Amino acid sequence: MVRRRLDRQFPMFFLYTAFEVLQFVVLFTTSRSHLQFGEVYVRVYSVGLALSTAIRFGVIYELFKHFFHRYPALDGAGQLLFRGATILLLLVAVGLAVSAPGSSASLMLTATYALDRTVSILQCGLLISLFLFSRYFLLSWRSHAFGIALGLGIFATVELAASAVWLHLGAFGNPVVNLLTMATYTGCVLTWIFYLVGQEREPQYSVKALPDYDLEIWNRELQRLL
Amino acid sequence: MTITLIIALAAFAALMFSVRLTKGLALSADVLENPTEHIRSVDVEAFRNLIDRDEEEFLRTNLPPADFRRIQRERLRAAVEYVSCAAQNAAILLRLADAGRRSSDPATADAAEKLVNNALRLRLYALHAIPRLYLGMVFPGARISPVRIVESYEQMTRQVVLLGCLQYPTRGVSAAL
Numbered sequence: 399m400v401r402r403r404l405d406r407q408f409p410m411f412f413l414y415t416a417f418e419v420l421q422f423v424v425l426f427t428t429s430r431s432h433l434q435f436g437e438v439y440v441r442v443y444s445v446g447l448a449l450s451t452a453i454r455f456g457v458i459y460e461l462f463k464h465f466f467h468r469y470p471a472l473d474g475a476g477q478l479l480f481r482g483a484t485i486l487l488l489l490v491a492v493g494l495a496v497s498a499p500g501s502s503a504s505l506m507l508t509a510t511y512a513l514d515r516t517v518s519i520l521q522c523g524l525l526i527s528l529f530l531f532s533r534y535f536l537l538s539w540r541s542h543a544f545g546i547a548l549g550l551g552i553f554a555t556v557e558l559a560a561s562a563v564w565l566h567l568g569a570f571g572n573p574v575v576n577l578l579t580m581a582t583y584t585g586c587v588l589t590w591i592f593y594l595v596g597q598e599r600e601p602q603y604s605v606k607a608l609p610d611y612d613l614e615i616w617n618r619e620l621q622r623l624l
Numbered sequence: 625m626t627i628t629l630i631i632a633l634a635a636f637a638a639l640m641f642s643v644r645l646t647k648g649l650a651l652s653a654d655v656l657e658n659p660t661e662h663i664r665s666v667d668v669e670a671f672r673n674l675i676d677r678d679e680e681e682f683l684r685t686n687l688p689p690a691d692f693r694r695i696q697r698e699r700l701r702a703a704v705e706y707v708s709c710a711a712q713n714a715a716i717l718l719r720l721a722d723a724g725r726r727s728s729d730p731a732t733a734d735a736a737e738k739l740v741n742n743a744l745r746l747r748l749y750a751l752h753a754i755p756r757l758y759l760g761m762v763f764p765g766a767r768i769s770p771v772r773i774v775e776s777y778e779q780m781t782r783q784v785v786l787l788g789c790l791q792y793p794t795r796g797v798s799a800a801l
Contacts, residue, residue, distance in 0.1 A: 471741035475748055522635040529642035535747055536715050538722055548643060555636040562629055 404542060404594060408464075410456040411546055415590075417453055421446040444510045451517040457550060458524050464543050465532065472535060479531055480524070487523035491516035511564045518558035525551040545593020549586035556582040663713050668777060671706040674699045693764040700760045707757065710777050711750035717784060718743035724787060735787040742780040 399405045405412040425446065428439050462480050466473045495512050525547055532539060539547075560579045563572060673679055680699075684692050717739060724736030 469740070469744060471744040472748070519635070522639065526635070526638050526642050529639070533642065534751065535744055536718055538719075551639045551643070552636075555639055558635060559629060559633075 399594060402594070408457075408460060408542065408546065410453065410460040414450070414453045414457050417450060421450065447510060447514060451514060451521075454521060454550065454554075455517070457546065458521060458528070461528060461543055461547050462524075465528075465537055469535070469537060472537075476531070479527060483524055483527040484520065487520045488516075490523075491519040494519070511561045515558060515561035518554050518561060521554040522551065522558060525554065541593050541596060545590055548593075549589040552589070553583055553586045663716055664709050666706060666710050666713065666777065671703065671710075674703040674706065696764040697761045700757045700764075704754055704757045707750050707753050711747050714743040714746040714750075714777075714780060717780065718747070721787065732787065735783060739780065739783040739787055742783055746777055746780055 399408075399412050399415070424442060425439070428442055429435055433439060459480065462476055466476050495516055528547060529551075531537075556579060560575050563575050680696065683695060687695065721736040721739040721743065725733055725740060727733045727736065
């Protein structure tokens with residue numbers, strides 16, 4: 399990303415990838431030390447998860463801003479969509495958190511997974527909103543932005559399911575769920591690499607002729623203009 | 625857990641559907657290669673008449689209530705068709721102008737930029753106007769007048785002409801039309 403200067407184009411995503419690498423190093427080191435997967439590991443994991451989800455939010459907002467910058471006419475509408483969707487999804491997520499709080503004895507774990515589930519709902523919903531928004535307005539996705547959004551969206555949905563399972567089990571990790579989550583995340587990373595390494599493709603249209611309109615209407619419009 | 629898993633599955637399905645909609649050709653290559661065949665003429669004056677408040681008031685005062693409601697619903701249904709058509713035209717022009725933004729000629733790029741912005745505004749207004757028109761069909765007595773659609777469409781058509789003149793300077797406005 400640095401070599402292709404994509405870190406300037408997508409600074410939040412760059413921060414996210416750097417943080418994920420750092421988090422892996424810290425957690426791996428902790429798990430291999432005498433602390434192993436004890437209370438310290440859980441605390442570090444929880445803090446890392448909270449920071450990671452916050453940064454992912456920033457990445458999603460960065461994607462929205464990516465369109466605002468390229469299409470200034472949609473700045474107001476896009477901001478409204480982002481805020482409106484966030485509020486609506488937050489209500490849904492909070493409602494779910496109240497109705498299905500989880501069964502873990504550890505308050506910290508329950509809070510962590512409940513927060514993760516809430517944020518996953520928000521992130522999924524915002525990404526879906528962004529895709530639908532861009533579909534309606536026929537906004538041109540550059541390959542890089544699309545790849546980032548796709549990877550994030552897939553991971554957010556799997557995280558949503560995983561946090562539901564963890565909350566239900568009330569235990570810190572289930573081997574099958576963990577493997578599925580890790581496999582998904584690896585797939586997402588490969589997706590990001592694929593899209594970021596590849597060249598951005600601009601759609602090419604050869605406009606042979608301008609559209610033909612009803613002359614009477616156009617002449618009327620020109621008379622009004624003059 | 626069941627509810628959350630249902631939400632997760634629904635979210636995944638919605639995500640894949642949205643991605644497919646986005647990545648799939650929203651406008652087919654044929655539409656963009658031959659826009660002439662796909663852009664439909666919009667009678668702006670007829671649309672003005674359909675949403676004209678004075679006309680609506682005239683009908684309201686001169687027709688029995690049941691007849692007025694029936695006719696008003698028909699007018700609004702026709703207005704929805706006009707708005708949808710204008711929005712679809714805006715979509716085609718938007719994609720064409722988006723390509724024009726990358727022109728090396730600053731005047732063409734500027735004209736294309738303005739056209740893109742106006743086409744986007746039109747689609748935005750259409751997004752607001754169509755539900756209001758449908759609401760007007762449900763409550764025919766309600767005051768619905770998406771006038772900004774008309775203004776935006778007229779502005780967009782002026783910019784298309786300007787863009788055409790810039791791209792084909794030797795052929796003039798008539799040739800562009």
